[in-house]
Amino acid sequence: MFDARKVIIGIVIFLVLLTFPFWYGKGKAVPALQLKIETPEIARLAEKKCLEPTAYMRASHMELIDSWREAVVRDGQRYYVTSSGKKVAMSLSQNCLGCHSNKEQFCDACHNYAAVKPNCWGCHNVPKEAKR
Secondary structure: OOOHHHHHHHHHHHHHHHHHHHHHOOOOOOOOOOOOOOOHHHHHOOOOOOOOOHHHHHHHHHHHHHHHHHHHHHHOOOEEEOOOOOEEEOOHHHHHHHHOOOOHHHHHHHHHHHOOOOOHHHOOOOOOOOOO
């Protein structure tokens, strides 16, 4: 009644197609992204570090920025206390863009690598590139 041979061949083809992306890319890794953040602005700063530890900023900067947006726009809070106890303004232009002013080499490079499209620049001005 059923043609078992055709069913088995169909299942095998289905499994090969389903698992193709996994075994095709096995052993191939994309090299880690190296961001260039040394700019003239950073060279002049006495404190050359982010508001939070680098590992936290790499993994969770968007959550931090989103929480800042909520706090400033909805709650009227203007200051953030870092994990080290420093009080800073919740502001991209006063904090983040001071060191990370080269959007193409920093923001765009990382976001393109991660294949994400942030909506920051819908409200904020694109930073002017530092003159060298």
